[in-house]
Amino acid sequence: MTPPERRTRGRTSRSRLRALDAYLFQCERPLLERQDEAWRDAAFLDVGFGEHPWTTLESATLFRELNPHLPVIGVEADEGRASAAARHEEARTRFVHGGFDWASTVGQPARLVRAMNILRQYRAEDVEAAHTELGRALLPGGLVVEGSTDVQGGITAVHLLRRTPEGLSREALLFHTDFHQGFAPLLFRDWLPRDLRRRVQPDEPIHDFFTEWTEAWKKARELGAWEPRSAFQESARQLAASSVSVSTDPWLLERGYLRWQPSGGVPRPR
Ligand SMILES: C[S@@+](CC[C@H](N)C(=O)[O-])C[C@H]1O[C@@H](n2cnc3c(N)ncnc32)[C@H](O)[C@@H]1O
Structure with a gap:
């Protein structure tokens, strides 16, 4: 799927995705740790990492506490951002220019695909196809996380989409707040994933x-x-x-x- 025509703002704050990282570290430990057969080379793909790859690098550091061999690939539709990020590459971390289908077109298996704060820029009717593309390279049991956060990452709402034999299942919606705005359920309304917002x-x-x-x-x-x-x-x-x-x-x-x-x-x- 092609990104929207105009060059999108690639705003990224450090630590913006910390709550999601902590959740995955706690609740998806087996997925992050697996090393058998195809899982050994199965990557964490961070699609649309933005102007700077801070959040990709933060997640790589955390997830490698569970799996020091974890391949991490940041994918960006904006070529300039992808090449600027190359200076952060090391043995098992790289940054590539591409879109949602990057892994499936190059044959790289994935265990976890993250697409945060991206689909807000797309039309709601494009979300289903975007999810399908994001999930195509997942190994069975792999996970797509797609959703939104506020700018500082204090409010998060994400789809957890699991690769099952039948396809990509809409397994759960995950909400998180650090309570900086107090709490009422409707706090999350403006941060819902693109297909549910409005x-x-x-x-x-x-x-x-x-x-x-x-x-x-x-x-x-x-x-x-x-x-x-x-x-x-x-x-x-x-x-x-x-x-x-x-x-x-x-x-x-x-x-x-x-x-x-x-x-x-x-x-x-x-
Ligand atoms: C707002 S930034 C999000 C940065 C980071 N993921 C975060 O949550 O802070 C959105 C980025 O997604 C990129 N993007 C949009 N569509 C994309 C696609 N189909 N494939 C890869 N990157 C895409 C844009 O170029 C932009 O840099």
């Missing part, structure tokens, strides 16, 4: 989810959980108690992560 409207599944989360948050406050962190944690427990498929793993809740994992996959917009 879809928090009646009759849309994502609207139903936010309605339930907001009810759970109100209930949490009625129960005395006023402070943002405790309101967030209690809202997640209330949601889970009302059969909404969210994780109540204390590691996630204590750190401001909510993972919504509906059994049929994250619904597409209507």
Whole structure:
């Protein structure tokens, strides 16, 4: 898929993707560590790393605590940014000029493909095809993470898309906040992945989810959980108690992560 015509701003802040990195480090450890057969050379691809490859390099450092051999490839549609990043290359880190289909066209297997703060520039109707292209080079069980953050990375919302035998499954939506703006579920509305942004409207599944989360948050406050962190944690427990498929793993809740994992996959917009 070709990127939008105009040269896009490649704004990148250091540490912007730290919350997502920490989540992957904690919850996708086997995926990052695997070394058997094709996995040995399976890369972490960071697609659209932006003007500077800071976040690619930060993730490489963290993930290599689990897997010192991890190949890391930053892919950029902007040729100047790709060549400027080359000065950061070393044995298992490289930067290439290309698009979403880069790995599948050169035959490099991938274990993890990240595309953060990119599809905001695309049309919502192009998202499905972009996901398919991003996931094509994944080994079975591999993961695409695609979504958005605010500029400093204090609010994050991402699709977790898993390669399964049937194709790419919309496994979960992951939300994270560091509470710098307090907390209410609708805090995430403007940072939803591209296909769901502007879809928090009646009759849309994502609207139903936010309605339930907001009810759970109100209930949490009625129960005395006023402070943002405790309101967030209690809202997640209330949601889970009302059969909404969210994780109540204390590691996630204590750190401001909510993972919504509906059994049929994250619904597409209507
Ligand atoms: C806002 S920056 C995001 C930087 C970084 N990923 C982050 O989250 O901070 C978006 C970058 O994506 C690049 N981009 C857009 N479409 C792309 C595509 N199809 N393939 C690779 N890079 C793309 C743009 O050139 C731009 O540098």
